[in-house]
Amino acid sequence: MKINDVILRTVVKAVVFIVLTLGIYLFFAGHNAPGGGFIGGLVLASAVVLMYLAYDIETVQKTMPFDFKKIAAIGVLLATGTAIGSVLFDVPFLSHTDAYYNLPLLGKTHLTTVTIFEAGVALTVVGVVVTIILSISEEGEEQ
Amino acid sequence: MSNLLIAPMILPIMTAVILVFLRGNVRVQRLMTLVTLIVVLIISLFLLMEVEAYGIMRLDFSGWLPPYGILFVGDAFALLLVTVATVVTIACSIYAFSTIGEAHENMFFYSFVLMLVAGVNGSFLTGDIFNLFVCFEVMLLASYVLVALGGGKRQLRESLKYVLINVVASWMFLVALAYLYGAIGTLNMAHIATRVAEVGQDPVLTTISLVFLIVFSLKAGLLLFFWLPGSYSVPPTSVAALFAALLTKVGMYAIIRTFTLMFPHNQEVTHAIIAIMAVLTLIAGMAGAMGGRDVKTIATYNVLIGVGFIMLGLAIANEQAFMGVVYYLMHDMVAKAMLFLCVGMMIYLTGETVVKNMSGLIRNYPVFGWLYFVALCALVGIPPLSGFVGKILIGQGAITSGDYVLLAVGFISSIAVLYSLLRIFLASFFGETIIVLEDEVPIRKGMMGSLIMLTACMIFLGLGANYMMPFVEAAAAVLVDPSIYIDAVLRGNE
């Protein structure tokens, strides 16, 4: 039976971008306001899950041909990599550094290695959440 | 320098993640697993030497001084266990290389083994009790997956129970942590120890320590072992061996740390309870081991006997007993892995699990038969093998402090071990052979290699006792006198 989901699809088309933007905003806001990698990642993942809800798995796979397990793995590598990186500079494990730079367009910007770590966390969360959702739904289709 | 202390945890994690990208490339996966574990082994041996030479080392994550930040503390006790755990994992993964099968290997089996090792090593090394919780969870999540992987009907059913029990246990861990934080206001283990000593261990704190005891007993299989026989009998041999060798030991390590470092001041309550629990565990373990009909049941109840015996040493709580505890913990890791691999091998060779249905294995597989005999002797505690030193030290400790009941129960348990394992040996290895030459399943090189490796470890732990003693003494010294640990962690903060 074909379900008429025009409304869902139309809404999702608009909402996904809002959710994605919110996710990215939360990710960057995490520096010194509520937010951060984990929360940002969850919101990003919810956008992906929303797309899976509105469209079927094949369509989404076509537009986003990622293996989400690998995305999670890249995330963990990024996070542990920045943690290990501090060992190379002979400071304690997990140390982070930050500085202010004058960048074109953005002006005086606060850059820190924590952001890389957080990006790792966010990627891990996105990867893991989508993998879990997919592993349940794929199983369901087989039966 | 002290940054090396993180290596036993972070290297396996990184390799585990890299292995995700090598799905389908089984040979490279195996090689990387082995290389990582060997590197970890070398690093932990090196750290052990360093600690022996320069005293306890610590690593403050991102430079936050204790008691504010998370830290890893490497003392002789922790590093000895890390070393032995890594050796056992190497043996089990070599066994897995030839037995586990493509289906597992393509489902990230080695990644999860490495995650398990990372969690175990982290639990041994951490000096922060919340970090201990996190490492426990890393270890448990990996173990959940390993139990359920490739699940058939029975396996999935048992793993669901295993997971639910552990979820509830982890919840209790958090409850205990919450109360501890409310009462003491710190989570650094050394700092907790000083705060507890300052206020004196009042009944509230003793109660909190008992909540911790319940949590860790669930993980260690101390009295609260009802989940253990079921979940240890379903996974593949190499996984079961890893679990038997590592998971219960981490629980015991946590109990020992809790009651020697953090809450050592109310021994007439806490240690008495531990002694009672240990004796009951031993009795249940003996009953199960002697009454069991199939080899897996006998092996799992032998795990319980090991747990009970080590906890007797903790309950006795003097220096000799602690040396025995450290030594027996190391021995037990190696020997239990060996026992489970042997049992798995018997099932693999005959396709049977019931002792009575096997017979005459030693004619078909003489080397395997005698390796099993060596494992049996080590587990019973026959000199010069590894079990002997630990048992004699715990026994001496019991005599010194006059705990003759514990002594008697401990040594009766050795007889039960002897009976249960010798029964397997006599019934299954001797007698008429049931396998005709043509039906003989060949033993693969990897399986034999891992058995020989573990046997060599047991002989080394037995004969090389003199060589190991300085490390064991250093480890026991920290258990007897926690101020060594506390000073090492909190010193140099001014």
Place this chain on the structure above:
Amino acid sequence: MESVMVILVGVLVAVATYLILSRNMIRVILGTALLSHAVHLLILTMGSLKKGNVPLLSDSDGPYTDALPQALILTAIVISFAVTAFVLVLAFRTYGTNKTDDLQELRGNADE
């Protein structure tokens, strides 16, 4: 405020215990999720509640909330999230192979 929180934690634990003791698999899993919520609130309460303050942020001397319980809770949430997700997948697979979600029937016996 603390006493209200403690009562809430108690209610949550009671509900969770009831759910965990039931025979339906999905109820048990919901029960474990509720248990973790209860303990998160407990940690928050144990870190002593203060209204209207932020964790250490500004340099001013004003009162601030203890940041540690919040960090602990975040970690605990991440872990319980991962565990709950895994248990759900596992329960689903178990249901698929054993064809039942009744824990009584999942007991299993030795001689099968």
